Amino acid sequence: MASTADAAMLVDEEDSKVKIYKDALYDACRASGTDQRLFSQQELLDLGAVPAKDLNMLKTVLQQLNDERLLISCQGPNGLAFKWREQSEAEKYKQCGDQEQAMVYSVIDDAGSDGIWSQTILRRLQMHENVFKAAMKHLIQKKLVSPFKSVEHPTKKMYIKASLRPSDKATGGPWFTDQNLDEAFIEALHAVIYDFIKGKSTYKRGSGVTPRQAPKKGVVKGSAPVTKKRTAEQISGEGGAAAAAGQDAASAKKDVLLPMPAGYLDYPTSSDIAKVLSKTNITKTVLSEEDVHKLISVLIADNLVEQVRMAGGRKGFRIVRPTKQSLQGWAVKQGTSALGGGAEDVEVGPDAYHNGYTDVPCGKCPVFDLCEPGGPVGPNNCEYFQTWLGK
Structure with a gap:
């Protein structure tokens, strides 16, 4: 009887050691990195939670942690x-009610926020x-798993952990609504971003506003002394008439946007634009700085915006031409359209860059390969060409 009691005590002591080492190793893993960090066997030993040379103890502890x-x-x-995984x-x-449910949930858990196709789980x-359908039914009822639609795989039945939000890869990010590309939403964001950049990178001639951080004009040593300009009253005869004509020409060009001078340091950055969008009512979705940069990249590709390098390595943006x-503003609706026989608001955007080479219809002609004199x-006899010349 004594030997049996001693054996039982040894088993209890061993179990206590395993539990102590198990908790210590789990806490050490959590303190050493995120739940995405991978630990090798040697790295687990190096944490010092388990005796360094006791591989059998490490194996037992790992089995316990894996079972739990x-x-x-x-x-x-x-x-x-x-x-490691959160408790x-x-x-x-x-x-999970049985082994089959645990197996299905484990595969879906490993898929993460991208989700997984039902046929992939079966294979x-x-x-x-x-068996799979029965297990999935119980997992959905227990709110452990939920089905969702993926933009990347719209025809496939996808599943994800109920506690996770589908990734941008699966949902298409903020640019998709109900699995459809929201072009109107993207266009509205482009308009707001363009108007903000335009307001921060230009100033209106004749507005009386002097752009900030404009470099001061210097005087080169040895240059001619600066003299005051004569007024219109001081200039008589033809000189006065010419001056008046020059003033009239300047007045005609009064309402125009001018670029900021060289050395200007307040061009808006992606971070500035992201903060402005978060304060507007245009979207309830929080756009990251990376999302904003994607929108700006489209404006750059359309030759509407260009990047500017500023002091300190900062990158700002300004409008082109x-x-x-x-x-x-681009976001302002004005004008009329005769489509449908009635007048309606149309969106006004920035003037696109164009010239004779970009306007000529030959570049997008559907029968370009058949076109030749006398053919x-x-x-x-080109109807597209005649329409273009008749503009």
Whole structure:
């Protein structure tokens, strides 16, 4: 009887050691990196939570953590690796009713925020379809798993953990609404961004506003002394008339946008634009600085905005050809359209860059390969060409 009691005490002591080492190793993993960090066997030993040379103890502790879903075994760059899981997430495995549900939930859990296709789960687990459907039904009822629609795979039945939000890769990010590209939303964002950049990178001639941080004009040593300009009253005869004509010409060009002078340091950055968008009512979606930069990249590709390097390595943006742009904002609706026989508001955007080469219809002609003088289609009978010349 004594030997049996002693054996039981040894087992209890061993279990206590395993529990102590298990908790110590789990806490050390959490303190050493995020839940995405991979630990090799040697790195786990180096944490000092388990005796350095006791590989059997390490094996036992790892098995315990794996059984409790606190540690995940996976393939690392140099072989078998491990990463830790939050206790709250590990507790969800206890809600699985049987082994099949736990297996299905584990595969969906590993897929993360990208989700996973139902057929991929079946192939990976080699599970009968009826068993899979029954397991999935219970997981959905327990709110552990939820189906969702993926922009990347619109025809596939996708599943994701109920506690996760689908990634931008799956949903298309803020540019998609109900799995459809929201072109009107994107156009409105472009308008707001362009108007903000225009307001920060230009100033209106004759407005009396002097752009900030304009470099001061210097006087070169040895240059001729600066003299005051004569007024119109001081100039008589033809000189006075010429001056008046010059003033009239300047008045005609009064309402025009001018670029900021060299050395200007207040061009808006992606961060500035993101902060402005977060304060507007145009969207309830919080756009990151990366999202804003994607929108700006489209404006740059359309030759409407260009990047400017400022002091300190900062990158700002300004509009292209400011003197050619309208004083009114892109987001402002004005004008009329005769489409449909009635007048309606139309969106006014920035003036596009164009010339004879970009306007000529030959570049996008559907029968360009057949076009030649004297042929069935040619410049002399081209309906597109005649329309273009008649503008």
